[in-house]
Amino acid sequence: MKSFEKLLQENKNWAAEKQASEPGFFKQLAKEQKPEFLWIGCSDSRVPAEIIVNADPGEMFIHRNIANQMVMTDFNCLSVLQFAVAVLQVKHVIVCGHYNCGGVKAALSKQRYDLTITNKWLMHIKQVYRLHQDEINALPTEAQRIDRLVELNVIEQVQALSHTSIIQQAWSQQQKPMLHGWVYGLGDGLLKPLVTLESGCDIGPIFQYENAANV
Ligand SMILES: [Zn+2]
Incomplete structure (x- = not known):
């Protein structure tokens, strides 16, 4: 059996087991x-x-990209965010990074000449590094520097969420969602919370919308 055929077979097995254990x-x-x-x-x-939070289908709306970034000009992530917040009215938005992230690792090194598109995407993480380079450079090993940038990147992405009109409008009108930044350990399978932001929290004045309720 070819590898992709195994996926189709596993899907049949999974659907049958789910239907048997939870009819309907x-x-x-x-x-x-x-x-x-x-x-x-x-x-x-x-x-x-x-899988890592033991959730069933229907429990989480999901967006994934290289190094879990919330980039202001990325209509993909923004449209997912807008739909989740304005239509599905999710209560929580979780940005989840992970230690030893290949994207973060690549952003901390010299660009590979041939990865032209990926390089542009990773440029945003280089900017996070630039903001925190004194703290990161003070760490003794490369692994520690990567893992700290992983954490700081998660925190920056949660901040970026709070800078969107989508979140500020939702906070103004519904007092939700709560924003969370977590990091996952590949070595132990555990999640660690890093930051939480919610309606009423401090946002830098230059990132505030004048009247978020009418945005
Ligand atoms: Zn990663």
Whole structure:
């Protein structure tokens, strides 16, 4: 059996087991989704969002990209955020990074000449490094420098979420969602919370919208 055929076979097995253990599960879920969480994570295959938090289909709306970034000009991530917040009205948005992230590691090194598109994407993380380079450079090993940049990158992305009109409008009108920054350990499978922002928190004046309720 070829590797992709195994996926199709495993899917049949999974659907049959789910239907047997929870009759009507798919029928009910097919009607609508009401996820409580938006998850913005890294595309890394070792950080499968639903599996590491033991979530079922329907529980999390998910966006993943290299190094879990919330880039202001990325309509992909922004449209996911807008739909999750304005339509699904999720209660929590979680940015989840992970230690030893290949994207962060690459951003801390010289650019590979041939990865033209990926380099542009990683440029945003180089900017996070530039903001915090004194703290990062003071760490003794490369692994520690990468892991600290992983954490700082998560915190920066949560800040970036709070700078969007989407979040500021939702906070003004619904007092939600709560924003979370977490980091996942590839070596132990555990999540560590780093930061939480919620309606009413301090946002730098230059990032505030004048009247978020009418944005
Ligand atoms: Zn990663």
